[in-house]
Amino acid sequence: MTGRGLIADVCIRLGDLDLTARVEAAPGEMVVLVGPNGAGKSTLLRAIAGLIPIDSGCIKLDGEVLDDPERAKFAESRQRSIGVVFQDRLLFEHLSALENVAFGLRSRGARRADARRTASEWLARFGLASFASARPTELSGGQAQRVALARALAFEPRLLLLDEPLAALDATTHAEVRRDLRRHLATLDIPKIMVTHDPVEAISLGDRIVVLEAGRVTQSGSPDDVRVRPRSRYVADLVGINLLRGVLAGGAIELAGGHTVAVAADSSQGGAVAATLHPRAITIHRERPMGSARNTWQTTIDDVDDEGERVRVRVGVPVPLAVEVTPSACAELGLRAGLVCWISFKATEVSLLPD
Amino acid sequence: MTQPHRRREAGNGPPASAVVVGCIGLAVFFVLPLAGLLWRAPWRDVGSVLGDHDAQQALRLSLVCSLSATGLSVLFGLPIAWLIARGEFRGRNLVRAAALLPLVLPPVVGGVALFYAFGRRGLIGQWLDRGFGVQLPFTIWAAIIAETFVAMPFFVITVEGALRGLDTRYEDAAASYGAGRWTVMRRVTLPMIGPSIAAGMALTWARALGEFGATITFAGSFPGKTQTLPLAIYLAFENNEPAGLILSLVLLAVSVLVLAAVGSRVFASRLRSTALAP
Numbered sequence: 001m002t003g004r005g006l007i008a009d010v011c012i013r014l015g016d017l018d019l020t021a022r023v024e025a026a027p028g029e030m031v032v033l034v035g036p037n038g039a040g041k042s043t044l045l046r047a048i049a050g051l052i053p054i055d056s057g058c059i060k061l062d063g064e065v066l067d068d069p070e071r072a073k074f075a076e077s078r079q080r081s082i083g084v085v086f087q088d089r090l091l092f093e094h095l096s097a098l099e100n101v102a103f104g105l106r107s108r109g110a111r112r113a114d115a116r117r118t119a120s121e122w123l124a125r126f127g128l129a130s131f132a133s134a135r136p137t138e139l140s141g142g143q144a145q146r147v148a149l150a151r152a153l154a155f156e157p158r159l160l161l162l163d164e165p166l167a168a169l170d171a172t173t174h175a176e177v178r179r180d181l182r183r184h185l186a187t188l189d190i191p192k193i194m195v196t197h198d199p200v201e202a203i204s205l206g207d208r209i210v211v212l213e214a215g216r217v218t219q220s221g222s223p224d225d226v227r228v229r230p231r232s233r234y235v236a237d238l239v240g241i242n243l244l245r246g247v248l249a250g251g252a253i254e255l256a257g258g259h260t261v262a263v264a265a266d267s268s269q270g271g272a273v274a275a276t277l278h279p280r281a282i283t284i285h286r287e288r289p290m291g292s293a294r295n296t297w298q299t300t301i302d303d304v305d306d307e308g309e310r311v312r313v314r315v316g317v318p319v320p321l322a323v324e325v326t327p328s329a330c331a332e333l334g335l336r337a338g339l340v341c342w343i344s345f346k347a348t349e350v351s352l353l354p355d
Numbered sequence: 356m357t358q359p360h361r362r363r364e365a366g367n368g369p370p371a372s373a374v375v376v377g378c379i380g381l382a383v384f385f386v387l388p389l390a391g392l393l394w395r396a397p398w399r400d401v402g403s404v405l406g407d408h409d410a411q412q413a414l415r416l417s418l419v420c421s422l423s424a425t426g427l428s429v430l431f432g433l434p435i436a437w438l439i440a441r442g443e444f445r446g447r448n449l450v451r452a453a454a455l456l457p458l459v460l461p462p463v464v465g466g467v468a469l470f471y472a473f474g475r476r477g478l479i480g481q482w483l484d485r486g487f488g489v490q491l492p493f494t495i496w497a498a499i500i501a502e503t504f505v506a507m508p509f510f511v512i513t514v515e516g517a518l519r520g521l522d523t524r525y526e527d528a529a530a531s532y533g534a535g536r537w538t539v540m541r542r543v544t545l546p547m548i549g550p551s552i553a554a555g556m557a558l559t560w561a562r563a564l565g566e567f568g569a570t571i572t573f574a575g576s577f578p579g580k581t582q583t584l585p586l587a588i589y590l591a592f593e594n595n596e597p598a599g600l601i602l603s604l605v606l607l608a609v610s611v612l613v614l615a616a617v618g619s620r621v622f623a624s625r626l627r628s629t630a631l632a633p
Contacts, residue, residue: 046527049531050531051527051530051531076530077527077530077531078530078531078532078533078534078535080531082531084528084531084532086524086527086528088524090522090524090525090528092525092529092542092543092546092547093547094546094547094549095542095546103529103532103534103542104532104533107529107532107533107534107535107538108533151532152532155532155533
């Protein structure tokens with residue numbers, strides 16, 4: 001295959017890490033890489049960026065071979081047209097915001113005046129025109145993040161890599177910057193790969209999620225696919241959460257099917273929302289429970305998935321949900337597919353996504 | 356409620372005996388010598404001594420030699436620091452030890468060593484003498500070489516610490532944005548360790564300015580040629596002239612200024628990280 005986009009077949013042994021992974025990204029596609037610490041996500045990005053050579057395999061971008069040890073081909077990082085947004089941003093603190101954005105253009109041979117003009121256009125596009133001469137330390141987290149993104153995009157790379165771009169932000173700016181990021185990334189028709197630890201980020205930004213565990217790709221698919229059918233404990237914990245979409249009104253979300261779910265929100269909030277509910281937060285009962293949980297209804301078990309130390313139960317009508325119980329609870333209640341039972345969860349367990 | 360607070364005070368504060376010993380140390384080794392210098396200073400003669408031709412000559416020579424030595428230290432010290440901070444080769448620790456040896460070597464031994472390397476009968480010196488008719492000892496070049504020899508390790512150790520403490524991911528980032536090695540060094544590495552380079556230069560210059568042992572051994576003490584300020588002070592002191600005290604005060608003032616510059620906030624943090632570097 002010599003088409004457009006990225007094809008990375010990467011084999012690297014580095015200390016304890018034995019990374020053998022294949023990642024593809026089509027033009028315009030956002031691939032989200034998730035995985036535990038030490039799984040090799042950052043190493044994979046560094047290999048694609050050309051900061052470390054691969055031991056075997058092949059990295060191709062738009063049909064051009066960037067790294068292929070068998071053919072003794074290795075394009076240095078600076079020869080690759082790849083924009084990288086690094087973890088912790090790594091803005092050059094001795095340079096102004098404008099000079100940071102112009103850095104890639106200048107390094108690639110643009111004339112000083114041209115580079116500055118292009119850089120200020122990028123700053124303006126990100127709403128930072130008045131911060132051109134500011135030092136990175138004078139910027140807020142969100143502003144610095146936008147400068148980092150502008151710096152990675154200013155020389156019009158053919159691939160964008162983002163290594164935990166939102167990790168360095170505090171919770172309040174997080175939502176705002178994520179919204180920003182999604183808006184800017186959606187308009188880019190180049191392939192994009194992002195590493196993240198944040199399930200909401202993975203689900204809301206990714207076109208495809210690739211799960212990397214101990215140097216191997218263990219799952220790859222659409223966010224909904226991975227969320228509903230997580231193939232490993234790690235994925236289940238990270239993105240195997242219930243996602244509720246609907247309209248918020250009067251302290252409850254009305255789902256598409258007409259069912260309502262009570263949430264802890266004051267009645268002034270409203271509009272289309274998404275919310276998450278962890279499978280651990282849901283309780284299964286044989287009889288109708290009487291308690292403080294605001295959400296209680298009768299449902300039918302679709303299937304029961306024994307994952308060893310935990311059991312994942314999927315219930316259907318009226319609201320499809322994943323529920324997590326211990327094997328002993330499962331045995332005691334006699335849970336099996338087709339069983340009619342009650343579920344309950346507290347309104348406070350439903351987290352509204354800040355979107 | 357007050358107990359943890361008190362315990363912390365007791366744990367952090369130095370014991371009384373340490374305070375007493377510390378104060379005695381400060382008095383004997385810092386305050387009293389300075390007081391002695393200031394107390395005995397013939398303030399009335401300051402004008403005439405500083406206006407004196409010999410004193411001015413020594414001062415000028417000192418400035419020329421110490422600034423040249425600082426320049427040479429930057430020129431050679433930067434690559435050396437780079438090599439031992441970032442180079443990956445066997446015997447790197449040996450190279451580092453060799454580069455830092457003058458820090459612990461008695462300067463007079465350094466002077467002797469320089470003499471047998473660059474003197475008329477020295478390792479290189481005989482060849483320089485025979486081939487080019489160049490004789491280094493007892494010239495201003497000898498004074499500059501002696502000062503460089505003694506002072507350069509201060510620059511190397513400061514910059515090496517800064518290079519090792521530098522987050523190399525910034526350089527990776529620069530490379531990924533298209534910068535070649537030279538551009539990375541010029542636009543990222545050097546500016547980022549700039550404060551350490553400045554601190555290293557200040558320390559190096561101060562050390563070169565005060566250099567005595569290696570200079571007198573290798574360059575001698577010829578007024579107007581190799582007699583720098585410390586040598587002039589020693590000579591004047593031997594002859595019981597007031598110039599010795601007053602020129603000492605000049606060097607003291609310079610030292611205080613360097614300390615103030617190095618002690619300013621940016622330098623202080625850089626120096627601390629250097630001192631803590633393994």
